[in-house]
Amino acid sequence: MAKMRLKMVGKTTDEKFVLGDVFKFKDTYGIPLSVVAQVMVDNNLRVPWLELVADMRAHGIREETIKQEVKEMIDILYQELSDQQVILGRLGFV
Numbered sequence: 001m002a003k004m005r006l007k008m009v010g011k012t013t014d015e016k017f018v019l020g021d022v023f024k025f026k027d028t029y030g031i032p033l034s035v036v037a038q039v040m041v042d043n044n045l046r047v048p049w050l051e052l053v054a055d056m057r058a059h060g061i062r063e064e065t066i067k068q069e070v071k072e073m074i075d076i077l078y079q080e081l082s083d084q085q086v087i088l089g090r091l092g093f094v
Contacts, residue, residue: 012046019045023055033069037076049091067093
């Protein structure tokens, strides 16, 4: 199996690393995004949401599937409902 390399693309204002190429875990390695989200929680990482959605669209994934998978990831990554709503709103999914 090929070695996976993590690509850190920045930090949030609360000093959490932002992991790039998130869709690659599913597309290249077949890892469900819900599993990726749990690993990110365990390692205090964040998702560049706009990049993830753009990558999914570029791979021809249906909009309804994108919304469903992104919502599942957000449910795992963010415990506060208000945080979930803010992200979904910014992505135009609310």
